[in-house]
Amino acid sequence: MTRTRKLFAAVLLVAVVAVSGLTAAFATDITETYAYLPDHSVYFYDVAEGYAWAHREIDTLAVAGVVRGGGDHLFSPGSAITRADFIVMLDRAYGMSQALDSGAIDAQGGFVDVPGSAYYSKAVTAAKAFGVATGTDDNRFLPEEYGLPAVVGGFEAGDVLYAVWRMVCMVCDGPPALENEYVRLVTAGGNAAARAAVDRVFQPADSLWRGLGEIPDSGLVLRPAYARYDAAARYSLARGAGTEPPGCRCGQVIRGLLHPEECPLFGRLCRPEDPVGPCMVSGEGACAAAWKYRSADV
Numbered sequence: 001m002t003r004t005r006k007l008f009a010a011v012l013l014v015a016v017v018a019v020s021g022l023t024a025a026f027a028t029d030i031t032e033t034y035a036y037l038p039d040h041s042v043y044f045y046d047v048a049e050g051y052a053w054a055h056r057e058i059d060t061l062a063v064a065g066v067v068r069g070g071g072d073h074l075f076s077p078g079s080a081i082t083r084a085d086f087i088v089m090l091d092r093a094y095g096m097s098q099a100l101d102s103g104a105i106d107a108q109g110g111f112v113d114v115p116g117s118a119y120y121s122k123a124v125t126a127a128k129a130f131g132v133a134t135g136t137d138d139n140r141f142l143p144e145e146y147g148l149p150a151v152v153g154g155f156e157a158g159d160v161l162y163a164v165w166r167m168v169c170m171v172c173d174g175p176p177a178l179e180n181e182y183v184r185l186v187t188a189g190g191n192a193a194a195r196a197a198v199d200r201v202f203q204p205a206d207s208l209w210r211g212l213g214e215i216p217d218s219g220l221v222l223r224p225a226y227a228r229y230d231a232a233a234r235y236s237l238a239r240g241a242g243t244e245p246p247g248c249r250c251g252q253v254i255r256g257l258l259h260p261e262e263c264p265l266f267g268r269l270c271r272p273e274d275p276v277g278p279c280m281v282s283g284e285g286a287c288a289a290a291w292k293y294r295s296a297d298v
Ligand code: SF4
Pocket: 247, 248, 249, 250, 253, 260, 263, 264, 265, 266, 267, 270, 275, 276, 277, 278, 279, 280, 281, 287
C-alpha cells in the first residue's frame, strides 16, 4: 500500500483514529502549538502553493514528531510513500513499539519479507502485534519500498494486455501496489505442496544474475543432504562470472538501459539464427523479440 504525500496527512489522521482504540494507552498527545503562516508550512519549504489544504495537518504531525520530511526542510508532498514508512509514522504517533518493549503486548513474530535489520522492522512487528498490519496470508508484509506497480499476469495475450493495463492505471492514478491478476492459477500462498518440496531439497544462497550481479539469498542451492546430486560439485565446475559474450549488451537491455537495436551487434553479427548473446537465443528474449517485430508499428 502506498499513498502520495499530498494525501498522506489526511489518510494518516484517519488511520490514527481507526487504531486509537487499540493503542490509546500509548498515544502521543498531539497538539498544535504553532502559529501558521498563511497557506504555507512553517516546517517545509515545499508545502506551500497548491498544498494550502494540507499544511496545517502536516505541521501538526511535524510538531508531534510523526513526519520528519526528507531533509533540508523538504517534504516532497507530491511523492509516494511506502507501506513501511506509513507504519513507521503510525508507530511514532502511537508508540506501538514502546508497548512491545515494555511487554504490554506480545510479539506475534515478524513477516518473512521484513529483515530484522530494516529500519522499519520494529515498527512493523509492533503493528502486527496490534493487528494494525496483517500482511498477506503467506505472512508477507510487501513493503514495496520502491513504490512501483507490479502485476502478476498470465501468459496469454489477454492476460498480458490486462496486466499492462492495470500497471498503466496504477502509474496514472495510483496507488502503486502488487496485484495478482492471474488468480485462476496463482494464489498468495502459492502451491503449498510444491513449496514444501522445494524447501526440503533446496536452501537460499547468494546468486549471480545477468546484468544485476550478485544478490544475497536470491537463488537456491541443494541442501547438504542432496549434495550428491550437485553437478557443479560432482564435476568440479567453476561458478560462472556472470559476464556476457564480448560486445554483448544483454545486461543493459534486460535492465531497460538500452534498446536492443542500440547494441552494435544487433542484426549485424547477432541474429536469432546465429545469436551472440542470451537475449537473442530464445523467442521470448528481448533482442529476439525486437528483431522479430522490428518493422511492426507497435
Ligand atoms: S543484440 Fe545480441 S549481442 Fe546485442 S545485446 Fe542482444 S543478444 Fe547481446
